[in-house]
Amino acid sequence: MHFDTSVIAQNLPLLARGLELTLLLVAASLILGTAFGALACVGKLLGRGLLYWIAVGYIALLRGVPELIVMFWIYYCGPLLLGARLSSFAAALAAMSLYAGAYLAEIFRAGVLAVPRGHVEAARALGLAEPFVWLDIILPQALRTMIPAFIGVVTIIVKVSGLASAIGVAELVYEATIVSGQSYRYFELFTAVGACYFALIFPLSLLAQRYEAARARRLR
């Protein structure tokens, strides 16, 4: 068997459209996930009360149940429970956002807690108002320490996005399945798709490593 690149070339527009949807799905779920994560992070930081327990339950559930189950659950159960139609894209987006949010909540929290206590106390001792303590002292430092872990979540979400094909979202894996089912060129197409994901994820991994190494050097 020879590696037939023509099948990739012929279906490039289709694959490109799949990639576009993949990227859209990833970007949208990261934005929504950041919102969920921030809220859950606030809940965890509050440390008590209703929001705290909701956050604890949410994080434990989403981190303990497979992504695919979450996706199927929302896709099949969502319409029944809500009594409304739910597109496969919306279901995938909801599942991925919730999933990303659970990861990001812990990352945000760790970032905030990693800010040295002395800095916060010094800022307060200087008479800085509380919002400025957060804006000027805590968040800038917290955001910096979060970067590598955040990039890590981006790579995870890119990988998870492939699962959306299972509920019929026409992203990259889905298009590849369709095209290869017609041409029977599974090997070429999935190699190409794999390379495409690698091209997306590998630079991010390198970037995260770079940041992590730089941070380790600073701490030393």
Next chain:
Amino acid sequence: MAAEAIITCEGVVKRFRGFVALKGVDLAVRAGEVVCIVGPSGGGKSTLLRTINALESIDGGSITVDGRRLPGSGRDVRHIRREVGMVFQSFNLFPHMTVRRNVALAPMRARKLGAAEANARAERLLARVGIAEQIDKYPDQLSGGQQQRVAIARALAMEPRVMLFDEPTSALDPEMVKEVLEVMRELAGSGMTMLVVTHELAFAREVADRILFMVEGAIAVAAPPKEFFANTADARLASFLSKML
């Protein structure tokens, strides 16, 4: 003192990135001799010691230990390491093994000694260094001084012809230095050939047959203790001694 040299270093050169740690060191140690090496840090003392049992490769010259030459084949390296015991500044005991196993392991693996015999040897040596009661504990349950005595027993278990000590008391609290030096003193008295890098000048004066002063990758002064401490010709030695004493 006509005994033959058991360690011979000839023009040993060691380079690290961008700097020369050993600038052609010549040294002969006779069997039964106790040689202490002193000098400021960064002078190449530890590096010299580490080249002798091939923990550092050398970039020039040669080292002969017990008739085997370095740089040499893997067989030569293994032979030399079996015949040369080494005690490290940071003990380097195996933390996941009991004290007994730490001592018994190498004779079993590198000398093909039976388990019973190796254990008996471990017990005997640990009693000799005063650790008999701690034999079934793990290294992290012992004090630094005790750990270093175990490390000495571990090296002795290979029945080496030469013992190298790389600043064996530098990582110890002052009250534990004595117990380790006591073991080393006893060992020197038993006729073991020893090469000791140390900052304990009193120990060197008392135990050494010869003291070497190493500075900037070379041996600047080599003399028996009496002459060594009386030496005023070498300005660097004089300044070193005045700082240490």
Next chain:
Amino acid sequence: MDLRPALTARPPRSAADGHAATVTATDGAPGRRRLRIDGTDVVSFVLGAAILVAVASAIKWSFVATLDPGVLLQYWRPLLRGALTTLAITGAALAVGLAVGILLAVLQQLPIGPARWLILVYVEVWRNTPLIVQLFWIHFGLPLLTGISTTAFASGFLALALQSSAYLADIARAGIQAVPRGQWEAARALGLPAVSLWGEIVLPQALRVMIPPFTNLALSFLNGSALLGLLQVGELMTAATRISDYTFKPIEVMSAAGLLYLLLNLAIGRAAQGLERLTAVPR
């Protein structure tokens, strides 16, 4: 509103710690226990209640009333069998992955240039592509190349084992590098042969360091194995989708499956803690 107590405290290890950390106030009344309701309670309650109300009002409660947990009584056997299959296939794949991963990590330490590069490429390729693509590549693509077709089960197993071997090679590398240099030097200075150096000194210590990252990986692969349901491999996800399709009761069945995964997660996490305690060296 006060997020500061948690912030000025040490990072809480658990929910209980986090809770305790807020009991003592940091400013106003230092050290005194605070029992009155304050901003934290109000904010936590208001936001939490808003979320609950929003969710509750979106749900069609008339449908919830028709849920039938009885379906689980009927189908608990295949679900349980699926869960055990999940555990078995993940466990077996991780065992193979661990062996291969350690082998790769050891080879990577040896001074063989090309081998190092090949291993590096292998590790990065498996780590930086989605499992679903790997699974389809192995199941549908590879047979066209090799002429040997694999069953769904074999493909699923292979995908899990190969990807985990890449992650584990990296974990093992970190574990090996965590063994202090002095340990190598002491072993060499004693003249220990290479087999003993690796088998008795380096790897036992490296393995201990690897337990926590290995646990995380095991949990993520346990959940990742749900993907094999797409090929109908016969594990928990397969069982869940089949039963759900057959009974038209996705909520009951999928929730039960999710709960089973959650329980497996908790059980493995607990077991790993036990393993860590068991292998801890006295100090």
